Amino acid sequence: MSFQHKNTGSGVMLNLSGSPVVKAFLAGSFSGTCSTVLFQPLDLIKTRMQQVQETRLGMFGATKQVIVKENLLGLWRGLAPSLVRTVPGVGIYFSSMHTLKTSLFQGSPSPTQSLFVGAFSRTLAGCLMIPVTIVKIRSESGQYDYKGVFNALRAIKNAEGLRGLTSGLVPTLMRDVPFSGIYLMFYEKLKGVAATHSNGHAELEKFGCGIGAGILASAVTQPADVVKTRLQLKTGSSILVVMQEIAIQDGVRGFFVGGVPRMLRRTMMAALAWTVYEQAMRNIGIK
Numbered sequence: 001m002s003f004q005h006k007n008t009g010s011g012v013m014l015n016l017s018g019s020p021v022v023k024a025f026l027a028g029s030f031s032g033t034c035s036t037v038l039f040q041p042l043d044l045i046k047t048r049m050q051q052v053q054e055t056r057l058g059m060f061g062a063t064k065q066v067i068v069k070e071n072l073l074g075l076w077r078g079l080a081p082s083l084v085r086t087v088p089g090v091g092i093y094f095s096s097m098h099t100l101k102t103s104l105f106q107g108s109p110s111p112t113q114s115l116f117v118g119a120f121s122r123t124l125a126g127c128l129m130i131p132v133t134i135v136k137i138r139s140e141s142g143q144y145d146y147k148g149v150f151n152a153l154r155a156i157k158n159a160e161g162l163r164g165l166t167s168g169l170v171p172t173l174m175r176d177v178p179f180s181g182i183y184l185m186f187y188e189k190l191k192g193v194a195a196t197h198s199n200g201h202a203e204l205e206k207f208g209c210g211i212g213a214g215i216l217a218s219a220v221t222q223p224a225d226v227v228k229t230r231l232q233l234k235t236g237s238s239i240l241v242v243m244q245e246i247a248i249q250d251g252v253r254g255f256f257v258g259g260v261p262r263m264l265r266r267t268m269m270a271a272l273a274w275t276v277y278e279q280a281m282r283n284i285g286i287k
Contacts, residue, residue, distance in 0.1 A: 020102070021095045027280035028094025032086040034276055035269040040082055041075035042265035046258040047140040050229040056250070059260050070142075078139035081149045085132040089125045093180070094277055097121040111185045118184030119177045126176050131156075131165040133172060137232045160235055168232040171239060175224035179217045183270060186213035203275060210271025217270075218263040223255035225262060 041063075048062045057065065066074045100117045101107055109117055126133075135152040138144040146152035156164045190209035230242045246254040 021099055024098035024281065025091040025095035027277050028273075029087045029091035030280055031094075031273040031276035032090030033083065035272045036082050036086040037079070038272070039265045039269045040079050042261045042268075043082065044075055044077055044140045046225075046261040046265065047078075047137060047229055048142070049258040049261065050226050051141055051143075051233060056257070077142065078136050081132055081136040081139050081152070084149050085129050085136050089129040089132075090273065092128060093121045093125040096124050097184070109188070111189055114188045115181040115185040117181075119181035122176045122180035123173060126173050127169070130169045130172060134165065134167055134232050137168075137229055141233055143233065164235065167235070168228045171224045171228035171231060175221045175228055178224075179221045179266070182220060183213045183217040186216060187274065203279070206278065207271050207275050210274050211267050214267030214270045215263060218266045219259070222259045222262065226255050226257055229258075 044066065045059060045062045048066065049057055049059065063075070066077075070077065097117050100120065101109055105113050105117070131153055132149065134156065135146065135149055138152070139146060144152070146155060153165065160167070187209055190212055191206060194205040194209055226246060227239060227242050230246065231237060231239060234242065250257065
């Protein structure tokens, strides 16, 4: 794929096709697309479980409810905003991560440096994509009937102002930044251990490393995910108020509602995304 702009008068040529950063962005976007389409149902079920409800639904109960009310395709509700968010978001994450790893740490960061690289890259992507994240959560909830992503962004801006387009940014970062930092740190560490005990199945081993890193990172950041979802569904509230409501309604357990589908989704999605990303990077000549 080649992106070129030629200016014959000045003799200027901008060629982005050979840029490692652009290739990392494209590889990340491709991996994000694959994993988002495949695991969207788990994200929707997680959101439904975390909504304020008279009867607390489990994972299978929430799945059954969606299928009965909205048919099987209802499990992919919110896919459009998920893709609008994930495709550029994952591309930004992987390209900024690649830049930091190669420019600051010569491509081989230590575990602590990996923690920094993952955290910084996720902060950048999270801040840029927060408006679409809000649309995604609201679309998955079934409480809002937006006519497309851009229509939703316009409606939120008109009704709630700029504050509405950044609702839940702090808990989002509290969830995603530690997750990405912890995930990358353990992924790189586990990958190094696997390389010393390789049995010739490199891709399968990397996928396993991704699953192991994802389980730990998901468990640590689950409470922030619950707060983020509630905050983005309830306009005009604050982090402290939402946390108090969760504690009063469900106690400590309430901060881990939706943990199973989220852990499955984040773990499998991250493992798949990294496997596809690294394979794509090798195919286009970076690794």
